[in-house]
Amino acid sequence: MKKLLLFAVSVMLITCISAQENRTSADAEDGQSLEDKIQNPIANIASFPIIYNLSTNENNSNVVNFQPVIPVQLSKKWLLITQAIIPVMNVATQTGYENGLGNITFLGAITPTKQSEFTWGAGPAFMLPAVNNKLGFNKFSIGPSVIALKQNNGFTYGLLLQNFFSVAGPSNTEDVNYLYTQVILSKNLNNGWYLYSNPIITADWNATSNKQWTIPLGAGAGKLITHNRYLPINLKAGLFKYVAHPTEADWLIQAQATFILKSK
Template sequence: MRNFFLFCIGLFVLPAQAEGLTPSLAQWQRTAQNPLSPNFSLPIEYKFHGGAPDGDVHIGSFGAIMPIRFDGWNIINELTLNIMGTPGDITGIRGLPQPYTGDGHGGSDGYAAGLADTYFTSYFSPRINDEFSLGLGATFVFPTDEPSRELGSGKFSIGPAVMLVYQTPKYWTLGLQAQQIWSVIGSAERDHVSQMIVKPTINYNLPDGWYLQSNMEVIANWESPSDQRWTVPVGVGIGKIFAVGKNAIDTRIEGHYNAVTPDLGPTWSINASFTFIFDELD
């Protein structure tokens, strides 16, 4: 009889202990919404940019966020490969700082599709506290559309990057990312690149892993005329976290209207992403 009672107690105690070792949906929400969290993740994203005079742009992105952990600070490395399809004479998005207008396979004479620019950003991120995260680093853009140079910028570019993230204990995550890149070397047929990307992000967490999000990518192409320089989107989206054992999957979809856009730029966009997040939370 004594062994029977011990067995019954174990049925309740052991699952409770196991559950305590597994992050909750609320913890996973904080992790997924903070790009400076030291968790390895694999984001997959699709972006559709529509409403441009010369056609639409499709971008599929495959990335990896690879943290290196140290005592009191981390290095957060982000690598992103981009597959693009575009008719050519389109600008106003990050992957197309200026339109490609060469003849042949791309530009105004046809449609080009394939591997576009590859992005790599590395942040030095000191551990400040549970609410505030800071990242300082650099961004590198590689023109991996070789040899056509019809997609992306056609230039190797580099510049500084900064990220700030503030998270309240329950509901809110507020973030700001800023990057400025300048081209160093690349195709002589493509213009010099000087592009700023600023991404203010607002997340509001709901029960059961749901959340609302606004993740706007404001872009300035400084080499363009002042009336063709800015892209300013306004939009909102919804997301859901799914816990899978000690790992998680983050899904989200978001739509934007470009309140300001160049003449050759898109007027709206839809983004959908699917992110695998690994490793236990600290």
């Protein structure tokens, strides 16, 4: 499974790196237009994404993530990007459906203030115990987080890596060793439209081998809406096929609305 994952990521990255398109002198510099910034998780944008995830099989699971992003200016050269992920879940379990909050995570990534084609960020990530202990890990966990991406000729490609390790919690519950990664791939089109494939791939290293990985592969389309009476809105939706999932789910249907509060 690891070889399949590495092969799929390599093919997508090589495809984006090799593709090119013509740009005019009127275009904004790579990484600095709003169309580019919405594809960059560590851009200098205050935003409020709301993401709906539907995993389908015999018993569907529904998860709505609220993911506020707030940048903090540390100095002229450095920026702190803070992001919380608050999952509200309706998930099938062995004893029926469970509802409530899963593991809330918080990221603080330090990144250069100056926007350019290549950007990176690094910092700590924190995971709180699940409010409903049937909907996630039951220990407080901390881990490193790194992200690197490049934006060139309308393409964005990169990778986010995190791994959480439990540091506190009940001794009678299992320790946490949890990998969270996101592939970042997108291509800007005309009039605010774009194509993307940003699968979130996870691994619970303490689970049995047939239940370690969650790997969705697919793609979607989105549009940045700036000409309205209110805030700019980024809308997108995608369809992903699970090639691995601990519950043997088949498909992931995803829809997202991001309200852009402030951009620099």
